[in-house]
Amino acid sequence: MSSSCPFLEVSDNSSNNTAADHNFSFTARLETQNTLSITMPSFLITGSSRGLGLAFATELLKTPANKVIATARNTAGSAGLQALATKYTKNRLVLIDLDVTNPTSIKNAVVEAEKHLPDGLDNLISNAGIATDPLASFDNLDLDDLKKEVEFNTTTPINIIRGFLPLIRKGNAKKILVVTSQLGSIEIGFHMVNLSNAYSVAKAALNMLIRKWSPVLKSEGITAVLIHPGWVGDTDMGSSIADWVAQNAPDLRSVPEEESAEGCMKVLGKATLEDAGLFYNFDGTKIPW
Ligand SMILES: NC(=O)c1ccc[n+]([C@@H]2O[C@H](COP(=O)([O-])OP(=O)(O)OC[C@H]3O[C@@H](n4cnc5c(N)ncnc54)[C@H](OP(=O)(O)O)[C@@H]3O)[C@@H](O)[C@H]2O)c1
Numbered sequence: 001m002s003s004s005c006p007f008l009e010v011s012d013n014s015s016n017n018t019a020a021d022h023n024f025s026f027t028a029r030l031e032t033q034n035t036l037s038i039t040m041p042s043f044l045i046t047g048s049s050r051g052l053g054l055a056f057a058t059e060l061l062k063t064p065a066n067k068v069i070a071t072a073r074n075t076a077g078s079a080g081l082q083a084l085a086t087k088y089t090k091n092r093l094v095l096i097d098l099d100v101t102n103p104t105s106i107k108n109a110v111v112e113a114e115k116h117l118p119d120g121l122d123n124l125i126s127n128a129g130i131a132t133d134p135l136a137s138f139d140n141l142d143l144d145d146l147k148k149e150v151e152f153n154t155t156t157p158i159n160i161i162r163g164f165l166p167l168i169r170k171g172n173a174k175k176i177l178v179v180t181s182q183l184g185s186i187e188i189g190f191h192m193v194n195l196s197n198a199y200s201v202a203k204a205a206l207n208m209l210i211r212k213w214s215p216v217l218k219s220e221g222i223t224a225v226l227i228h229p230g231w232v233g234d235t236d237m238g239s240s241i242a243d244w245v246a247q248n249a250p251d252l253r254s255v256p257e258e259e260s261a262e263g264c265m266k267v268l269g270k271a272t273l274e275d276a277g278l279f280y281n282f283d284g285t286k287i288p289w
Pocket of ligand 1: 052231
């Protein structure tokens with residue numbers, strides 16, 4: 001049996017299943033007397049307390065086959081995650097505390113995630129992000145802010161990917177989606193004058209990190225892709241540049257969270273090894289380096 005749903009991978013050793021056989025609630029692995037074996041596609045998201053991370057979790061949970069591990073620094077304190085947890089069973093949604101800047105927290109989160117992922121992790125979504133004073137010019141840029149942003153966007157993804165790699169290797173889809181920004185594009189950065197200067201430098205470093213790592217990951221069947229989610233003016237980070245956009249780029253559309261999340265998850269779903277190391281916009285078009 002095969003499925004047309006890109007997120008649903010089904011293997012079925014039985015030749016005489018009927019429609020009724022499919023009327024079941026999914027479990028991480030469902031074994032029936034017909035030796036029907038189903039593995040739920042799994043997704044682990046960092047920084048899902050609010051904003052885009054929460055929107056990704058919400059979007060993925062719309063597909064009944066998906067299992068989502070939503071991580072955040074403080075899952076109990078996230079109203080959005082708690083609301084999702086009342087809606088979905090623990091089989092569909094698992095909440096795990098994870099501070100991406102803390103190696104011990106990463107280690108503990110990997111151990112916890114492993115308990116829920118007997119078949120490994122299919123998709124890792126590195127989304128957590130920070131942005132210091134987005135309107136600081138080069139004259140008054142705080143160098144500690146610059147260091148903080150560069151450190152966050154380089155050491156954090158390395159620790160997160162290294163930490164979850166054993167689970168990804170064990171998974172089926174073997175995909176890593178890294179949320180970056182078009183501000184990290186050398187080409188586009190030139191045109192967004194005095195906007196998010198430290199952030200742009202840091203995201204450019206993140207882009208190179210994934211660009212350099214992706215062929216290595218590809219050689220073992222893992223697809224790592226960079227994505228720009230659009231300007232999402234509803235999130236805390238996105239709204240912080242609303243004044244700059246109004247004055248300098250009034251035609252730039254604020255992409256609703258749901259639209260961005262749907263687009264980003266579509267890009268992830270469609271990504272194959274051929275996409276390793278590419279830089280995508282949320283709408284599936286490519287972004288120049
Ligand atoms: N919004 C946009 O227009 C836009 C455009 C381009 C790229 N992006 C990128 O999209 C991603 C999400 O941005 P957003 O707009 O959703 O921002 P946001 O609303 O400010 O949310 C940031 C998220 O990152 C989490 N986070 C920060 N530090 C963390 C840490 N040490 N450990 C774990 N989680 C941490 C936050 O968790 P807490 O609640 O614990 O603080 C929060 O969930 C970022 O990588 C950002 O750079 C956004």
